[in-house]
Amino acid sequence: MKEYLIGKLKDLPEGKGRAFQAGARTVAVFRANGKIYAVANRCIHKGASLCEGQISRNGRIVRCPWHNWAFDLETGELCLDRTERLRTFEVRMDGDLVILCA
Secondary structure, three states: OOEEEEEEHHHOOEOEEEEEEEOOEEEEEEEEOOEEEEEEOEOOOOOOEHHHOEEOOOOOEEEOOOOOOEEEOOOOEEOOEEEEEOOEOEEEEEOOEEEEEO
C-alpha cells in the first residue's frame, strides 16, 4: 500500500470534499465533524464526481451531485442497498499533515 500526502489539515475545508490523485485512482477526501474520510470519487450509479456532493448534517453521508444517491463515508455503503458500496481508503495524520493510504 502506498501513501500519498494530501496536504495540511487546514487545507481541507470542514463539510466539503476535494478530489486527489493517488496513483491511477482519483479519491474524494472529506472533512466532516472533525473526521477525515476517503472514498472512490466516482459514483457507482453514473460516475459523478462525489467530491462535489453534499454532506449530511451528521457528517457521515455524502449525496451524489447528479442523482442524489447517498453513501456512508465510513463504510462506503449505498444507504438504500447495503450490498453496494464505494471503495474506502485509510487516512492518517502525521502532525498536521493528512496522508492517504491507497
